[in-house]
Structure formats: C-alpha cells, structure tokens
Amino acid sequence: MRTTAVAGAAFGAALLLRPREVIRAVGADPELPGLVVAARVLGARHVVQAVGLTVKPGLVSTPASLIDGLHATSMVALAAISPSYRRVALVSAGVAGALGAGSRPRP
Template sequence: MNTLALARAAWGTALLTVPHRLLHRAGGPGADDDRAVAVARVLGARHLAQALVTGAFPRRTVLLAGAAGDAAHGASMLALARLDPARRRVALLDALVATGWGTATWCAARSDR
C-alpha cells in the first residue's frame, strides 16, 4: 500500500473510532450531535474503502475516480455550509480536507502516466 493510501486509511480509522474528538476539535456542533457523529463514521468507512481500493489498484483511472469522489464530497460540504449555520464551521473545514485529499489523489494519478 502506498503512502497516500496509508494516510487515507489512518484518517478513515480516526473518523470511525474517535469522531466525537475530531468534531469537538473542529469546532462542530458538539460531540453529542448524533447525526454529525454518524456522518463522520460513514465518511471514515468511505475513506477506508477508498484507501483499500486505491492501495490495491493504484492505476490512473482508479485514482482519478477517487479524486472525483473527493471533489464531490467537498462540493457537498460547501452546500451544507451555506444551508446549515450550526454546522458551517465543520462543513467548511471538511470541504478543505476533502480538497486536500482530492488534490493529493489527483497528483498521484498525474504521476502515474
């Protein structure tokens, strides 16, 4: 498994195992927000799955599909930030993180020519 896939797996594991702590540090609506915790865990599972797939098949097309998924996630977080003032801060931070993952994955795909 490559470094990017390992880093993504670590991030996904953190989202799955300590979502309360991450949401609190991000200034989210609070660790007692069951919906935010559930969403963080689902997102963690997605990151783990993406890490496994891109780690096992680090082909350009697979990486580009992953980068597109990250871009879509980032866009959805921007929409959430606009629609939900209580979750704005954490949604904007998550959009930034998704942009980082997408950029790193896109760069990995570009280097796999």
C-alpha cells in the same frame, strides 16, 4: 499517491473509532443531529478508498479524486446553508479537497 492513501486511511480510522473527539477537535458539537453517524460513514469511505488507492491505484485514482471533489462541493454547499454545521462542513471540504488533489492520476 501512497501518502494520500495513508492520510486518508488515518483520517478515516479516526472518524470511525473516535468520531466525537475528531468533531470536537475541529470545534464542532458532536451532539448535532446525525453528525456522529455521518462521521463514521465518511470514515468508512475514506478507509475503503485508501485501500483501493493502495491496491489498485491506476483503477481507483480517478474515481477517488472525483468522489472527493463532489464531497468537497457538497460540504461547501452545506456550510453555506447551515450555520450549525458550517465549521465541520468546511473542515470536511478542506480534507476532501486535499485528498482529492493527492489522489489525482499523474500524467
């Protein structure tokens, strides 16, 4: 779970500090309405979630996994209905799915 927390924190920090560059890196247009703000909000969530997974993994792992699963689902839905946001939504869904799987509680 530590690897997941580090990956989530790094991705979140990149979204917070360099959202336009991250958006361009996935082949999307940072000038799409609301995209930079959404990237920063998502980045903040990833950083907070990573801190929680580091400090209280037993308490945070299940909610973190569920939140990432919901986020991935919502991004797949966005990709299905919005061609303009499709690429960035699918990348976001993939990252959320990977982080969600990595934060799942271990038996």
